[in-house]
Amino acid sequence: MSFRLNLVTLEGFMHWWAYKRQDRLNRGDVSAIAWFLGNFLALVALSSVFNLDNISSLVPGFALVASALVFVFPQLPGKIPSWFWKLSNVLLVVFLVIDFLRSEFVAALINLNVLLILLRSLAYRKKREDMQLILLCMFVIVICGVLSMSLSFGVHIVFFSCCAMALLFVINLRENGMDMEANAETFSSFSWPFFLQHIWRKMDLRHFGFGLFLFGILMSITVVIFVSFPRFHLGQVIPFLQLKSSGSYTGFSENVSFGEVTEIKEDDSVAMRIDIPEVANFPSAPYWRMLVLDYYFNGHLGVSEDAKMHRMQQREASRFGYRPIYLKQHYPNLGEEKWTFYMEGGVSRFLPTTGVYRNLAFQGQETFFFNPYHHTLSTEEVSPNVLFYQVTGMSFDPKIPDALLPATKTPVTRKLLNDPNFFKPSEYPATTLVVPVSDEERAFLNRAAEEIWSRVPNRDPIQFAFVASQWLAVKHHYTTSLARHTGIGDPVVRWMQSSEGGHCEYFSAALVLLCRSAGIPARVVTGFHGGSWNGFENYFMVKNTEAHAWVEIFDGDAYWVRMDPTPGGTREILDLNQAAMRVDSFVDSSVPAYLDSLRVLWYRRVVNFDNEDQVELVNGLSATMEAIIGTIRGKVEVLVHELKTVASDPFNRERLTLIFMAIGFVVAGVVIIRVVLARIRARAYFKFFGTKKRKRVKQLKARVLAGKLLDRYRRRLADHEATQNVRLSMSELQVIRFGPVDSWPIVNITLKKARKVLKTI
Structure with a gap:
């Protein structure tokens, strides 16, 4: 039965293959x-912008909509008048001149490529224009991805690779004499x-599989090159390929008006x-210190001009960052643990x-x-994209050492006191210590300070700040919906x-203001407070909703001590012992957290992949290969030992039973597979050709x-x-075997009768 099915389906397959070869793609x-x-390809490139x-997004958005419209309705390019192309060249030159004069070089360059891609996608293209389109799309995708x-x-570059390889494959058909230029008649x-059904019916799966094979080779070579080549930053190699940030949050700048930090929370x-x-030494609600504001006047906070001048004097350019040497005398036991920060672009120049x-x-x-x-670090400009930096030996001590006078090496604030x-x-x-208010307001502050001092018998500045925070919490509650008030005098008073x-x-x-009125130096600090733990990739996430402002007061000796007067923060600050956090109390396992974990994987394994990661990867691969080789060696030794055992006693009853059982299973499996494959091929053939072809197959089977x-x-x-x-x-x-079908007798009856007669011979 299996042999007969094989003969029938083989002949049917030859007919089917001849039919397929006649039904190929036309011009x-x-x-x-x-x-x-x-x-x-143009849509992929435009979406990357x-x-x-x-x-x-005005120019890329217009180009994306226009290209998508033409993609859905391919008849539209044939209806564009010829004068449009002449006018478009003039308008393109005028627009680019204006764009290069009013915007950054990189932005104007990207807009230029976007418009060129749009013009190419609006027209029916020749081979040379298709090659130009591939180069334009590659430039836009790579530049936008790097910036x-x-x-x-990663998604854009994969789609680009697939489409570009397919387009180049189709373009090469021109080399075989096939005119490939599309025109209005092609889409009339x-x-x-109909088009999708037509292409699916004519598609050759061999070419599709070969294309997937080539794409797999391309991806493998890409991975090898990525792992092997040294790391570099495109903006440093090509300095003009850098975008300037549109700005940072004003709440994280050197001049802050009331409400601007709270606006970040939105x-x-x-x-x-x-x-x-290491999670064990991590507090449950850390304070991420960014900017110190020592200047205050009439509801405005800022960095004093003198502090700015000292900041400008400490300008450096290095990849190794800053090493605060003077902290060693205060913190000699700082560890070697490394904390890697991924700070999103456009947040601030100041590093948390x-x-x-x-x-x-x-x-x-x-x-x-x-x-x-202020013991703060800032970059020269706000980074337009993710800024990576690594902090070694970070401590969560709420005390910051005061700066020292160069001559006497004494704390500058203690010298002030x-x-x-x-x-x-x-x-x-x-x-x-400046309190820039009117005399009446100063009198109010002095009375409040004296009232608070009366509750602090030992005149300790930290205890004063604690009692003052309680005094404020009793009179006021926390809210972010405070309306702006206008009036005479200082808004805080x-x-x-x-x-x-x-x-x-x-x-x-x-x-x-209360601390300064009491003679205690104080300053405002802005940054972030808190965060959540990502349960998918085990990292800490800090959102803009955690933007916060708190206070640092001078303890009278050598340290600035963190104090959070906002209701709910004081008790935690006073407890200077760092309790180990409970990770399960604020683990974020939501869908947005999962999507964010993919971004961190991208940062870790691709964007932030450096020489150390290369060495680590090579060492890991070497260790893995050694483990695999060791496992194989052990298996081979076991196999050799088994073969020696078999050679010493090859024909015992147990071993012969296993051999015959194995042979039986193999033979049965081969027979079953042959029968199943034959039936599958026959069914596929019947399904493809329909009833008419099935009749033809039955006739072939009868012959x-x-x-x-x-x-x-x-x-x-x-012999008879x-x-x-x-x-x-x-x-x-003989009539059934060689004669025309119309002259056949009834096939089933004739074959059955012939078998009976054959038995009588």
């Missing part, structure tokens, strides 16, 4: 496929359902991510840290400024005299069976004489 099909591949936040460092860059009666996006070396660390290093060459008075006339009021640290609620900026500014019976008759008649029934049966079989 119109190839032209349409090439045009659609090019336009899809939206990863850049610092480029206007944005977006996770979607275009219909998407943004629910992730501000930064931190790879943490906990304040105390051994060293801070960047991924590449970076220009930065260190403020020794011992000799108030040593510094001018406009010089730091004298700015941390006016708020303190009321019973209205306030946000962290009001509480912090109020505590600063084959009739021929087999005739052969058996001839072998039997070699043919009777009349035998001659009649053989004549009927």
Whole structure:
């Protein structure tokens, strides 16, 4: 049965293959496929531009909509008048001149490529224009991906590789003499359902599989090159290929108005991510210190001019960042653990840290400024994309050492307290004692300070700040929906005299004024407070909703101590012992957290892949190969030992039983597979050709069976004489085997009768 099915299906397959070879793609099909591949490539490239936040989406958006419209309705390019192409060249030159004059070079360059891609996608293209389109799309995708460092860059580059390889494959058909240029006639009666069905019916799976094989080779070579080549930053190799950020949050700048820090809380996006070396020493609600504001006047916070001047004097350009040497005398036991920060672009120039660390290093060459008075680090400009930096030996101690005078090596703020006339009021640290309010408001602050001092018997500055925070919490509640009030006098003092609620900026500014009125140097600090643990990739996420402001007060000796007057933060600050956090109490396992974990994987394994990762990967591969070789060696040794055992006693009963059982299973498996495959091929053939072809197959099967019976008759008649029934049966079989179908007798009855007659011979 299996042999007969194989003969039938083999002949049917030959007919099917001949039919398929006659039904190949014609010139119109190839032209349409090439045009659609090019336009899809244009859509992929145009969508990648939206990863850049610092480029206007007007031009890319218009180009994307127009290209998508033409892709859906391919008849439209044939209806564009010829004068449009002449006018478009003139308008393109005018637009580019204006764009290069009014915007950045990189933005204008990307807009130029976007418009060129649009013009190519609006027309029916020749081979040379298709090649130009591939280059334009590659340039846009690579530049936008490198500048944005977006996770979607990987998706865009994969789609580009697939489409570009397919388009190049189709373009090469021109080399074989096939004219591939699409025109209006190609899409005159275009219909998407008919086109897709038509292409699917004519598609050669061999070519599709070969294309997938080539794409797999390309991806493998790409991975090898990525792992092997040294790392470099495109903006440092080609300096003009850098985008400037459109700005940072004003709440994280050197001049802050009330409410600007709270406005950051309205943004629910992730501000930064931190790879943490060890969870056990991590507090449950860390404070990420960014910017110190020692200047205050009439509801405005800022960095004093004197502190800015000292920051500008500490300008450096290095990838190794800053190593605060003077911290060693205060913190000699800082560890070697490395914390990797992924700070999103457009947040701030100032880098979040906990304040105390051994060293801070960047991924590449970076220009930065260190403020020794505030112990803050900032870059020269706001990074437009993700900024990577690594902090070694970071501590969560809420105390920050004060800066030292160069001559005496004494803390500058303690010098201020011992000799108030040593510094001018406009010089730091004298700015941390300035109370710029009216006499009436100063009298109110002095009375409040005396009331608070009366509750602090030992005149301890930290206890004063704690009691003052309680005093504010009793009179005011926390709210972010505080309406702006206008009136005479200082807005913070006016708020303190009321019973209205306030946000962290009001509480912090109020505590600063109370401490300064009591003779305690104080300053406002902005940054982030808290965060959540990503349960998928084990890293810490800090969102913009965690933006916060708090206070640092001078303890009278050598340290600035963190104090959070916002209700709910004081008790945690006073407990200087760092309790180990409970990770399961704030693990984020939501769908957005999973999507964010993919972004971190992209940062870790692709964007932030450096020389150390290369060495680690090579060492890991070497260890894996050694383990595999060791496993194989062990298996071979076991096999050799078994073979020696078999050779010593090859024919015992147990071993012979296993051998015969194995042979039986193999033979049965081969027979079953042959029968199943034969039936599958027959069913596939019947399904493809339908009822008419099935009838043809049955006829072929009848001829084959009739021929087999005739052969058996001839072998039997070699030793016997043919009777009349035998001659009649053989004549009927010869009609079925060689005669036309119309002259056939009833096949089933004839074959059944022939078998019975054969048994009588």
